[in-house]
Amino acid sequence: MSVKVRFFARFRELLGTEIIAEPANGSSIALLVDGIAQKNREGYNAIFDEHGTFREFVIVMQNGKRIETADAGTVIVADGDEIAIFPPVAGG
Amino acid sequence: MSVKVRFFARFRELLGTEIIAEPANGSSIALLVDGIAQKNREGYNAIFDEHGTFREFVIVMQNGKRIETADAGTVIVADGDEIAIFPPVAGG
């Protein structure tokens, strides 16, 4: 299956704009993002803490809908999903 | 001496835009305005109550400066004064 992962702002600069991933069936959002973020230590550390869990301020969306970071380890991705990972918003 | 009396809004419609009066020396604002307003009963009643004192809401100015209606009977007009009499403001 194919899932699109989008990073924004500081995370985008460190990890890339848009990654097409092919996770194994049953992969959680956390597992998917962890695997992609491994490619850049600074990017990984921006998103995950020393226990490998999402930092409190990181915002996670699945198909435009907010997912609590605490649930990202149990929410499973599906084919065609768009996962977005970004820091706190600062528009206006 | 010569004093200009200006009415605005409803009072202007009843009593005229701008009246040049020649009051006797020592005339108070109240006396001056009373004399002018006598010419139109509806105008008079709009400004003065049944005791001949300024209605509470009437605003009186002498040379652009607010005069308490309670003081209008004791404040004396001077040559060249501009007296303005108007209802509550409603701009904006």
Add this chain to the structure above:
Amino acid sequence: MMIRIQTDDVDVAAMIAAAKVPGTGAVVVFDGIVRDDGITEMELEAYEDVAVAGLEKIAVEATERFGLLHVSIVHRIGRLAIGENIVVIVVSAGHRHEAYDGSRFIIDELKHTVPIWKKELTRDGGRWVDGEHGHGAGKPQE
């Protein structure tokens, strides 16, 4: 600071451009409009010299109280059709809270203290609009 009472319409875009002084992070515009309350037109009159001085005083006070960077106020007089601008207030500040608070202070003070009056013209004649304090509440405010 630009304060005017005029019969001509207002160039809001030019007022906004003038408000973008160095340090500006927020501009707030208030535009008061002739509302369709079953009227045909609105007629406005002002005690002009005193009204301009009053608006200037309000602009200075708002600038000091809210740290505004720029204030301009244009109030119209004469006959206005439904939908026309009655008064346009443009303020700028470093941040939005000051701009909103300053703008609101100005229109509130204007409505309560500046000698301007409105008459709503209808097919049957017209009626003078009561001030927000209404009759019986015309005490000096300072």
Add this chain to the structure above:
Amino acid sequence: MMIRIQTDDVDVAAMIAAAKVPGTGAVVVFDGIVRDDGITEMELEAYEDVAVAGLEKIAVEATERFGLLHVSIVHRIGRLAIGENIVVIVVSAGHRHEAYDGSRFIIDELKHTVPIWKKELTRDGGRWVDGEHGHGAGKPQE
């Protein structure tokens, strides 16, 4: 209702004209500007689809809560110079209190919930602007 995220500049005068729907007595405009904080330029990016949907949701909520008659929001992305418009929000209502409250609600919600980010570019590089909630406060708001 008109909601847009765009690189082009904003025609505020046209937005005000569109806001003057029947019943309008007050239009309030908020114009957020690139402030000269020792920067050379500002760069903005958005998660566009989600940001537009978020702005639409805020506009609908503001309309219901404050009885607004019209809302339009244009937020810019891309590189902006000092003094340029970042976001323009135009609302209309029958009376001023609703218009001010609705306008302020929209910009506050926008800043806290809509996925848009700003990077201040300086001679030495740049820094991403922290949201108003700051890092560590990114809890879902609904």
